[in-house]
Amino acid sequence: MMKLIFERSVPGRRMSLFPECDVEECLPEVPMREAPPRLPEVSENELDRHYTALAREARGLNDGFYPLGSCTMKHNPLLNERMAALEGFTGVHPLQPAETVTGCTEVIDTLEKYLKTITGMDRVTFQPAAGSQGEFTGLLLIRAYHEARGEGERNEILIPDSAHGTNPASAAMAGYRVVELVSDENGMIDLEDLRQKAGPKTAGLMLTNPNTVGIFDTHIREITAIVHDAGGLCYYDGANLNAVIGLVRPGDIGFDVTHLNLHKTFSTPHGGGGPGAGPVACKSFLAEYLPGLRAVRGEAGSSDTWQYVREKHSIGNMTGFYGNFLILVRALCYLESLGRDGVPELAHNAVLNA
């Protein structure tokens, strides 16, 4: 077992020695920390060796077979890393006037267009910083929708027993009661059970297809129709999109809202605890509740009059500004290099590999 950096700490050990402070204290009114923060105290060599050893623990394509589950991106081309490192992307500030960052707004705009095509949805927010936060966002949209229609008493979310753990967790965080759906002997949702549990209390259904055991539920249109007939909405957990991207669109099989994990399906390395992105795509009737700001072009045809706007009944902010922007750059670069024919080919290869 590796030691934590804190366990290597020895009081008084230092890397750089700062010169004595020769600036007069000028913030006497500001509340000051009474004790120094607890930071690891190590030498420069130890620090360097510690993180080099940690990096060697990371497993990736370069070391061999990559054994994560149904969801995970298998290919993180270095080209995308290089594009995300370009200074025009890394050197901008989210408070810059829109007309000084038109290249970045173009990235967001173009990626939104592609993701709408891929999901069969009408609008996208890039704010959520993870799939799980996308789930939470989507559920808040569903909640806002029912409340606006005077149906706030709908307080149940239907979730299959095969679901990823984040689904019931997000539903509970959004204030919902989780109703578990049982699977049949083929690992698909038991339709009879669903019919019994869908009703006037149903706010929605959350599921991923193929599900977490890797089975594509072939009754999916029937499932979403049952939920809609009961007055609920359908949330597609897009974490497993790898298997169906370019072949099946959640928007075409009855789903109203979905998240995508850009750090799974769209080439940002996943699993290292680094930043993620879980954009949420929805049908137009949910768009008025979307979080955050979005950049829109002003006059038709004039690309230099961008404006930031907030939706009328926005649920607020899920993160600051536009989410983890450099992950959007990687996703766009990935899609541009795959092209229209490359996207379904990606799905076929992912299934074959799995």
Ligand SMILES: *Cc1c(COP(=O)(O)O)cnc(C)c1O
């Ligand atoms: C990974 C995953 C999630 C959660 O996504 P995070 O980005 O890790 O928060 C949700 N559902 C499924 C099926 C997943 O595989």
